[in-house]
Amino acid sequence: MFLPAIIGLQFAENSDFFQYIATSFSNMQSWLYNVTFAVLIIAFTFFYTAITVNPNKMADDMKRNNGFIPGIKPGPETSDFISNVMDRITLPGSILLAVVAILPAFAMMFGINQSFAQFYGGTSLLIMVGVILDTLQQIESYLLMRHYDGMMKSGKIKGRSV
Secondary structure (H helix, E strand, O other), X not given: OOHHHHHHHHOXXXXXXXXXXXXXXXXXXXXXXXXXXXHHHHHHHHHHXXXXXXXXXXXXXXXXXXXXXXXXXXXXXXXXXXXXXXXXXXXXXXXXXXXXXXXXXXXXXXXXXXXHHHHHOOHHHHHHHHHHHHHHHHHHHHHHHOOOHHHHHXXXXXXXXX
């Protein structure tokens, strides 16, 4: 995200356009910075999903293990179905990631201190939620291992698998 600011600063003395680019990408609260940041997050989320998830391999594995999706023929139709489902899941997920990533900029616009907004916003918020969910899951598995069923049935842990 700082690459356009560096390029803009190189040509800033010759052009008003490059001066605008340099100042916009140097300020985390500018609309151009946040829109570009959100679009890049959405694009790279789709890119990462396309690289890591191979619908053809998933369809072949399902076919090889005698698995199927009801109403979908095994083979290319299954691969197309998995690809469509992945696209439908990735779009709202990427939009949510983009909103969480630009959340510190909105917090700064509402008057919250910049260091506090950057520390508790964006990726650190995602990390905290992930750690809390993992900790709750570990506590739940420990309680199940020790046969504390009475405590588990009355609890409000949403990740209960039993």
